[in-house]
Structures are given as structure tokens and as C-alpha cells.
């Protein structure tokens with residue numbers, strides 16, 4: 001794995017596509033249309049972009065990071081009810097990717113909580129429920145608004161796709177990753193290369209860089225602009241768009257000096273939606289490359305198996 005590192009290049013924050021959320025929401029028709037095109041290009045060329053002017057208060061982000069940190073710091077007895085469960089349990093705390101199968105491969109603690117359509121929370125710390133509820137609501141609104149602009153950029157009818165994916169009951173999971181300092185970060189990763197299962201993923205970090213994306217066959221460090229939200233496209237956008245928007249491969253490097261934390265929220269279709277390429281994007285010249293599968297089944301399989309890059313997509317590839 002050390003050889004990956006020597007090929008890793010820094011992506012300056014100016015190069016990563018930047019989406020001005022304020023213009024998507026409140027711009028003139030021309031400004032919005034330009035931003036929709038910029039978003040379409042970012043999804044097609046990168047599968048990754050930074051969102052600025054998103055309106056999410058910095059304080060809410062900081063409170064969410066702090067609340068997760070307090071959760072990780074609870075005693076083992078307090079965390080035990082959430083350790084070692086099934087991948088579809090609404091609250092899970094563990095280490096590695098899936099603590100049951102890959103102990104030692106990822107130097108990471110995680111907490112995963114399902115927050116929509118049913119909201120779940122832990123009882124401690126006491127402020128966790130309010131903060132995570134507000135944080136989930138805010139990030140879900142941003143994610144769904146981005147998806148609306150993505151449908152527009154793909155030229156597909158919003159109401160049809162909303163219905164097909166049952167987006168009113170969209171699945172949302174809140175994940176915190178805590179990567180303790182690790183002395184030899186050249187050979188062990190915090191998170192091995194993978195793509196995310198949902199439609200889009202929104203990520204905030206605690207000011208410590210470490211996320212890397214694979215862009216045009218090269219690993220690149222990501223350096224986000226201050227207060228921006230990092231967004232990547234997931235497997236279900238790849239399936240829905242019939243491969244036009246590929247989910248981006250990413251991984252997390254460790255830091256030898258300080259702990260890194262990220263709070264990630266994945267927004268996907270409803271768990272019982274059967275997702276297949278949207279018919280508008282399938283034709284003779286571009287036949288379907290994926291078959292339909294229930295999102296819940298995909299999620300279960302992807303989360304239950306050791307992470308091998310984008311291997312989960314083979315479950316549905318024709």
C-alpha cells in the first residue's frame with residue numbers, strides 16, 4: 001500500500017469543482033442554469049465537488065463533531081448495546097470497516113446512526129439528539145436540493161425520479177469516523193479505497209486533512225476550502241444514471257500527530273425502492289448496464305462484505 005502514497009498528488013482547493021449553493025437556491029435563472037451545468041460537469045468529470053454558501057451554520061458542524069467525540073469517549077459499557085450488531089441495525093458503534101470481518105485493516109472507530117425516514121439517536125451525550133436531528137435535517141435539505149439540480153442537469157423529470165426512488169422517504173445515515181494518530185501512516189489507512197452506496201455523500205472534517213480521491217487514475221489529496229462541505233457521488237447515482245455519473249473511489253489517510261474526525265451523511269433512495277437506470281437514459285445506443293435491485297439488499301451486501309474498491313456494483317452490473 002505504501003506505493004499508493006508516492007503517486008498521491010495534492011489537489012489544490014482551486015482545482016476541485018466548486019458549487020455555489022446560494023446560486024442554485026436564490027440565483028437568477030441564468031445563474032442557476034450555469035450552476036446546474038457546473039454541477040453536471042463536476043458529477044461527470046470528478047464525482048466529487050465542494051459546496052460553498054450552503055447556509056449550514058459553522059456552530060452546528062462544530063457541535064456535531066464535538067457530540068460524536070463525546071460519544072466515542074463514553075465507557076465501553078455505555079457503548080456496548082450498539083457494538084457488534086447487524087449491518088441494518090439503526091445504531092452501530094465499531095472499529096475498522098465492519099468490525100466483524102476486517103479487524104486491523106482500517107485504523108478507524110465509527111458510529112453509524114440511521115436518521116431518516118425514522119430518526120434514531122443515542123441517549124448520551126444528552127445534547128446528541130437535538131444536535132444530530134438539526135444536523136441531519138440541514139444536510140438532508142442540502143443533499144436533496146443538490147439532487148434536484150442533478151436531475152435537472154441530466155435532463156430527467158424530477159417528479160418521476162422522486163417517485164421511482166421514493167425520495168420523500170429517502171434513507172439517510174449519519175456516520176462519524178474517528179482516526180486516532182498513527183505513527184506509520186504510509187502503510188496503514190484509516191479507510192481503504194471504496195465508493196459510497198447512496199446517491200450523494202456530504203462530508204465535514206475536523207480541520208485535519210486526510211481524504212483522498214481517485215481522479216483520472218491518480219490518487220489525490222483533498223484540501224477543502226474553509227467551511228465548505230465535500231460531496232461525492234455514490235453507487236446509486238451511477239446505477240440510476242446508467243453509468244454516466246460514476247461513484248468516486250476514495251480513501252482516508254492517517255495522520256501521525258493528531259486525531260482526524262469526519263462526519264459523513266449518506267443520502268440514498270428509500271430502502272425499499274428498487275433502483276435501476278432511469279428509462280430516459282437508456283436507449284439503443286446506450287443500453288442498460290445495471291439491473292434493478294432493492295436498495296436495502298444492496299446496502300446489506302455492501303456493508304456485510306470486506307470492502308474491495310467498487311466491487312459492490314458488480315452485484316447489479318449486467
Ligand SMILES: O=C(O)CCC(=O)C(=O)O
Pocket residue numbers: 175177191196203210211212250251252261262264
Ligand atoms: O473520513 C473520510 O475522509 C472518509 C470517510 C468515508 O469515506 C466514509 O465514511 O464513507
Ligand SMILES: [Fe+2]
Pocket residue numbers: 194195196201250
Ligand atoms: Fe466513503
